[in-house]
Amino acid sequence: MGTTQLESVPEPKYWHLKTVLSEALDSDFAVGEVLPNERELAARFGVARATLRQALEQLELEGRLQRRRGVGTTVAPPRMGVAVGAETDVWPGAGDDAWQPVACEETTPPAAVARLLDTDPDEQVHTVRRSRMTHGQPVAAELLYVPAGSVPGLTAIGAPTGAAHARAVLRELQRLELEGQDRAVELGSASAEDAKQLDRLPGAPVLVLTTRYVAEGRTAAVAVATYRADTCRLTFGETGSVQITDAGEDRRAS
Amino acid sequence: MGTTQLESVPEPKYWHLKTVLSEALDSDFAVGEVLPNERELAARFGVARATLRQALEQLELEGRLQRRRGVGTTVAPPRMGVAVGAETDVWPGAGDDAWQPVACEETTPPAAVARLLDTDPDEQVHTVRRSRMTHGQPVAAELLYVPAGSVPGLTAIGAPTGAAHARAVLRELQRLELEGQDRAVELGSASAEDAKQLDRLPGAPVLVLTTRYVAEGRTAAVAVATYRADTCRLTFGETGSVQITDAGEDRRAS
DNA sequence: AAGTGGTCTAGACCACCGG
DNA sequence: CGGTGGTCTAGACCACTTC
Numbered sequence: 001m002g003t004t005q006l007e008s009v010p011e012p013k014y015w016h017l018k019t020v021l022s023e024a025l026d027s028d029f030a031v032g033e034v035l036p037n038e039r040e041l042a043a044r045f046g047v048a049r050a051t052l053r054q055a056l057e058q059l060e061l062e063g064r065l066q067r068r069r070g071v072g073t074t075v076a077p078p079r080m081g082v083a084v085g086a087e088t089d090v091w092p093g094a095g096d097d098a099w100q101p102v103a104c105e106e107t108t109p110p111a112a113v114a115r116l117l118d119t120d121p122d123e124q125v126h127t128v129r130r131s132r133m134t135h136g137q138p139v140a141a142e143l144l145y146v147p148a149g150s151v152p153g154l155t156a157i158g159a160p161t162g163a164a165h166a167r168a169v170l171r172e173l174q175r176l177e178l179e180g181q182d183r184a185v186e187l188g189s190a191s192a193e194d195a196k197q198l199d200r201l202p203g204a205p206v207l208v209l210t211t212r213y214v215a216e217g218r219t220a221a222v223a224v225a226t227y228r229a230d231t232c233r234l235t236f237g238e239t240g241s242v243q244i245t246d247a248g249e250d251r252r253a254s
Numbered sequence: 255m256g257t258t259q260l261e262s263v264p265e266p267k268y269w270h271l272k273t274v275l276s277e278a279l280d281s282d283f284a285v286g287e288v289l290p291n292e293r294e295l296a297a298r299f300g301v302a303r304a305t306l307r308q309a310l311e312q313l314e315l316e317g318r319l320q321r322r323r324g325v326g327t328t329v330a331p332p333r334m335g336v337a338v339g340a341e342t343d344v345w346p347g348a349g350d351d352a353w354q355p356v357a358c359e360e361t362t363p364p365a366a367v368a369r370l371l372d373t374d375p376d377e378q379v380h381t382v383r384r385s386r387m388t389h390g391q392p393v394a395a396e397l398l399y400v401p402a403g404s405v406p407g408l409t410a411i412g413a414p415t416g417a418a419h420a421r422a423v424l425r426e427l428q429r430l431e432l433e434g435q436d437r438a439v440e441l442g443s444a445s446a447e448d449a450k451q452l453d454r455l456p457g458a459p460v461l462v463l464t465t466r467y468v469a470e471g472r473t474a475a476v477a478v479a480t481y482r483a484d485t486c487r488l489t490f491g492e493t494g495s496v497q498i499t500d501a502g503e504d505r506r507a508s
Numbered sequence: 509a510a511g512t513g514g515t516c517t518a519g520a521c522c523a524c525c526g527g
Numbered sequence: 528c529g530g531t532g533g534t535c536t537a538g539a540c541c542a543c544t545t546c
Contacts, residue, residue: 235436236437236439323514
């Protein structure tokens with residue numbers, strides 16, 4: 001009879017928690033500040049720790065929080081805009097950007113990359129691993145796949161590994177005339193190696209940027225770069241004018 | 255003494271599970287096939303259901319699985335490439351693309367958008383909600399913010415809401431000469447409204463594409479489009495030639 | 509009604525970081 | 528060493544879809 005239906009569609013607890021925490025972050029916390037630990041927060045809100053963690057995970061996914069084992073949970077700064085292709089039609093390593101070659105070896109690329117390169121699935125290609133730093137933090141780990149045909153000058157090589165060889169491959173690549181490039185972005189999760197390079201745990205969410213470099217009418221190289229999804233916003237500038245500097249998640253009040 | 259340390263760095267169970275399941279998906283399952291339910295899978299692998307779910311969540315995040323409450327877990331098809339800006343320098347709604355206006359109302363945009371538009375934080379702007387379909391599925395939900403100054407022809411309006419008005423705003427917008435656009439991509443989670451429009455649960459991972467349209471030397475409009483991260487790969491074509499069709503997650507065997 | 513995935517609990521132990 | 532977040536368990540109930 002008088003049973004007033006308070007919640008016809010009961011919002012999940014963790015969802016409501018996320019909203020409450022989000023508003024608290026906006027009003028009561030400064031960037032870099034550490035939150036109370038999970039056990040205390042859970043007790044304070046009267047929920048199980050797992051539920052509280054579900055809310056924290058969402059907030060971390062949205063780039064609002066940063067959690068580090070053994071340290072604590074801190075308020076994350078706004079995501080940094082990372083330019084990808086502001087320098088359009090430029091070979092990797094040309095504009096002496098923030099990329100830094102780490103190593104190089106001969107590998108058989110993943111099937112999907114071999115398809116883009118139009119090589120045999122078991123053909124070995126030069127594989128350059130690079131690392132991108134911004135503001136002192138690692139933001140991206142990249143694997144650049146270069147078929148032997150794209151770097152004909154690299155025939156007599158003594159030690160086909162290491163950072164030195166990586167630079168040699170990049171140098172040879174820049175001798176080709178770049179005709180264009182296609183890019184694609186998708187969500188992924190960090191492999192064990194990428195995670196280490198990005199200073200995150202394996203499985204951390206990443207934005208996977210696949211770039212296909214076209215020269216002499218064919219695919220000359222393919223780069224697969226994984227960007228930290230929690231700290232990065234990928235910007236694609238075209239006008240050369242002021243870029244989007246702070247769109248970010250909708251830190252709404254309503 | 256003779257204690258052979260089998261696992262100096264014990265891999266988490268859910269991580270190992272994910273690998274095993276991933277390989278099983280490649281070899282033993284076809285796209286669209288339904289997996290055994292979670293309780294049975296957990297029993298079969300000898301883990302708690304929560305642990306199994308952690309592995310399934312990762313695989314869903316990578317676009318390998320699709321889970322629907324009340325139905326089951328199915329093998330997802332490869333992500334579809336969704337072109338964003340293959341038609342560069344075109345106003346929204348011009349190329350009669352897959353976008354479809356849903357509604358329009360006057361709102362005060364989020365603070366971040368107001369900053370991009372360079373309007374007062376509490377100034378009302380036309381807000382067009384659009385929906386993008388591909389292959390019969392909803393892939394993106396967009397909010398397009400248009401300040402009154404960008405559509406001077408819209409002064410005497412009777413009913414400033416609804417799909418009809420949305421089309422009117424887009425029509426007026428196309429009278430301006432588009433000079434360029436900036437884009438940014440980042441990870442987000444679906445709001446309740448976006449989730450409904452995308453046929454997902456609130457909080458589902460989305461790729462947020464923010465586009466700034468420049469005309470007459472200033473920002474004439476801003477679009478915030480949220481793409482389903484589980485099913486979409488955003489492609490940025492430039493050469494106009496063959497695009498990246500299937501890069502995707504590294505379905506590796508190693 | 510039966511079966512599915514989604515949420516939630518109250519514990520436990522582990523890996524890592526700092527002093 | 529103590530404190531942090533990360534993993535894992537064995538249950539329970541709920542919301543949704545399908546028949």
